[in-house]
């Protein structure tokens with residue numbers, strides 16, 4: 001099942017990947033607590049091209065931050081979002097290739113109206129629900145250990 005969250009991570013000026021990862025772990029753990037017993041398989045993240053997040057670094061930090069938490073082993077799926085600007089001259093939204101220049105690809109006008117590109121949000125969490133009929137109380141059949149004879 002997919003749990004839609006759409007929650008944004010508040011990114012501070014000096015925030016680096018480890019603190020971002022820790023924030024994600026915190027937010028996801030809180031969201032997932034609504035489903036006791038469910039295991040988080042994957043966390044889908046939307047990251048804008050201008051969010052200044054280094055993907056490899058975030059993946060690495062994710063493993064560090066999730067280790068030892070209920071999210072250990074969960075996959076971090078990063079969806080990169082291109083920068084989209086709005087041009088007044090064309091009154092159109094356009095995706096721009098690089099982040100060096102914010103010029104409308106249609107007419108070349110400078111367009112500072114950013115419509116997408118700074119996102120850093122948890123899009124959804126993939127959970128594996130516990131199967132209700134999975135309890136097998138009597139399955140464990142251990143041979144009774146041999147009695148230890150005390151030899152004197």
Ligand SMILES: [Zn+2]
Nearest residue numbers: 087090104107
């Ligand atoms: Zn234009």
